[in-house]
Amino acid sequence: MDLDAIGQYKQLMQRYSQVVFRVSNDLQFWHTFLPAAIEAHRQIYPDPPFYFESGLFVYNISLNDDPGWLYPLQPSFTIDEDNIAASRVAFFQWIQVISLVRVYNSLETLVYSAIEKKYFPSPTGKKMATKALKTKILTEIKAAGLKDEINNNQFLLTFLKHRSTAVTHFLRLPVRDLPYTWESFFIFLSIIRHLIVH
Amino acid sequence: MLVSKENFNNLNSRYPLFLTQHFRLEPTEGGEKQLVIEETQNGLNNLISLSDDFAFNLVKFVLEVSRIDV
Numbered sequence: 001m002d003l004d005a006i007g008q009y010k011q012l013m014q015r016y017s018q019v020v021f022r023v024s025n026d027l028q029f030w031h032t033f034l035p036a037a038i039e040a041h042r043q044i045y046p047d048p049p050f051y052f053e054s055g056l057f058v059y060n061i062s063l064n065d066d067p068g069w070l071y072p073l074q075p076s077f078t079i080d081e082d083n084i085a086a087s088r089v090a091f092f093q094w095i096q097v098i099s100l101v102r103v104y105n106s107l108e109t110l111v112y113s114a115i116e117k118k119y120f121p122s123p124t125g126k127k128m129a130t131k132a133l134k135t136k137i138l139t140e141i142k143a144a145g146l147k148d149e150i151n152n153n154q155f156l157l158t159f160l161k162h163r164s165t166a167v168t169h170f171l172r173l174p175v176r177d178l179p180y181t182w183e184s185f186f187i188f189l190s191i192i193r194h195l196i197v198h
Numbered sequence: 199m200l201v202s203k204e205n206f207n208n209l210n211s212r213y214p215l216f217l218t219q220h221f222r223l224e225p226t227e228g229g230e231k232q233l234v235i236e237e238t239q240n241g242l243n244n245l246i247s248l249s250d251d252f253a254f255n256l257v258k259f260v261l262e263v264s265r266i267d268v
Contacts, residue, residue, distance in 0.1 A: 005261045016253050024246050089237075096235040096242045097199055103249050110253050114260040160260065170259040175248065178215055182252055188213045189249065195233070196199045 008117050012110055019106040023099045027092075034088060050080040097196050104193040107186075111156050119163060152190035157183055200226065201233045220245050 041051075053076055060071035079087045116122075116133055128136075137159045141148045144162055148155050160167040171183035180188075201209075201223075209217050220241035221233045235241040257263075 005263045009257055009261050009263045012257055013254065020246060020250065020253075024243065027242060092237070093234055096237075099242060100235070100245065103246055107249055107253055110257060114257045118260050160256075164260065166262060167256070167259045170255055175251075180213065180216060182256070184213065185216070185248055185252060188209070188216045189245070191205075191209060192233075195201055195205060 012113050012117070015113070016106050016110045020103050023102055027096065027099060031092060038084060038088070048081065050078050051084055052079040053077065100189075101193055101196050104189055107189070108153060108156075111153075111160075115156065115159065152187050152194060154187060154190075157186060199233050200230055203231070206231065206233070 041048075055076040056073045057070045058073055059068040061068035112130055112133055113127075115137065116128055120128065120133065120136055122128060138148050138150070138155060141155055141159055141162065146158050146162060149158065157171060161171065171186075172181050174180065175182055175185050206223065220236055222236050223231055224234055226232050235245075
């Protein structure tokens with residue numbers, strides 16, 4: 001058993017887990033707690049006029065350097081008894097979408113870091129800039145005559161399959177009981193992340 | 199997230215099960231289509247769980263760690 005590899009493994013997974021486990025826990029807790037908190041609030045204040053109200057204002061600067069006056073851009077925003085349930089659902093929808101980006105970014109960082117540790121280790125232990133690492137990976141892919149597809153980070157998997165039969169084996173394994181491979185899962189998640197960000 | 203018909207069809211033709219297990223398509227107020235993470239089926243938790251499996255095993259295979267003692 002390679003103790004150094006295990007140490008590296010634990011270090012990489014710890015960084016990933018710190019973000020993803022936190023995201024998962026935060027979402028699960030607040031998703032459960034918030035409806036209960038709203039209900040508890042209703043018990044204390046059975047007929048509130050509203051829960052929250054806000055307006056969107058900007059400084060309307062004139063063309064002659066006048067510092068401007070606050071200008072209302074939209075009608076005010078209100079959360080009241082009629083829309084609090086829908087507002088909570090909408091809130092979690094965008095939080096979940098942003099959370100997915102965080103999860104994917106952690107996964108992407110993990111893949112980069114694993115490649116660096118295994119194939120481009122620094123003698124000083126100093127972490128390489130991602131841009132430099134990406135250039136090294138793409139250079140090797142091109143030199144091997146492989147497709148340097150940067151969309152959805154497919155080049156990372158191309159590189160790993162080029163370097164490792166073990167990783168190739170893993171990426172071709174099915175995802176649980178689904179008719180997809182782990183490679184297709186990563187690409188699917190990459191496409192979803194791309195849709196969210198762009 | 200807003201999604202074009204082209205992007206949706208692309209995803210749906212390649213990964214229909216991944217898509218339907220974790221997302222649903224619904225109209226926005228402006229009449230566009232958006233992908234929403236499926237809450238009733240625990241879409242995000244399931245995606246995170248798959249991501250954990252992918253991360254745990256990919257790195258194991260890359261670093262060629264045969265046994266994990268944690």
